[in-house]
Amino acid sequence: MTISDGVGRRPGGRSARVRAAVRAATLSELAEKGYTALTVEGVATRSGVHKTTVYRRWGGIDGLIADALEMASEEPWPIPDTGSAAGDLRALARLVLTGFTEAAEAPVSTAFIAAATQSPAVADALRDFFASRHDQAARIVTRAVARGELPDGTDPAEVVRAAVAPLYYRLFVSREPVDATVADRAADAALAAARAGTLGQVGSG
Structure with a gap:
């Protein structure tokens, strides 16, 4: 799928920084533990964002994953251009x-x-x-x-x-x-x- 961690890609204050940090933590937790073992607590600890904030803004693990995908959909993809x-x-x-x-x-x-x-x-x-x-x-x-x-x-x-x-x-x-x-x-x-x-x-x- 070629999805980056997104850190540093989205300018715009604390809210954007929090979102980027949580997104990066979500991807790291998924990479290490998979979907079934993903937890809000794990993402909160890794991102440094309080878990109550994570729950309030993302609702739960499905919200975290959906938001990570939304951010990825906004990023450019290295489309091949070989000439044919x-x-x-x-x-x-x-x-x-x-x-x-x-x-x-x-x-x-x-x-x-x-x-x-x-x-x-x-x-x-x-x-x-x-x-x-x-x-x-x-x-x-x-x-x-x-x-x-x-x-x-x-x-x-x-x-x-x-x-x-x-x-x-x-x-x-x-x-x-x-x-x-x-x-x-x-x-x-x-x-x-x-x-x-x-x-x-x-x-x-």
Whole structure:
């Protein structure tokens, strides 16, 4: 998922500093303990923010996770720009894969998915997070259309979904092995579908 700790990214007084500190503590606690062991007390201790403040502002662990996702959705994503649709989609799929396989990121990314299956508030925040990522990744497709690599009317979000969905299926449904080869294959399949015109915008033709 490629989510940073957010510290120093949000200017604006004590309230912003408290929010950033609590967000960083939430991510650290998730990385070390996972969703099921996350506690308000642990976040409060790590952040240096009194637990009554945490409860008052975030309500509980689901509020903490949802807010961390909201902050992440507002941050820029390093969208690949290799000069070709094929290279960009492969790099994008590998970027997503890295968020769930690299030791520094995988525990938090996996915890977000686990939390979303149990909390409607986190599920809503996760949906908004992915919507933001899809909006940013859409540049890959709009550039490809402008270069003539993909047909007019191609739906950018659908191409992005098609490129990364097989990774999520293997990671969280079938539990099959997933690596760079699988990521490349998913990206190539999405590109082929887009070139064939099967990922057009609804009502575009």
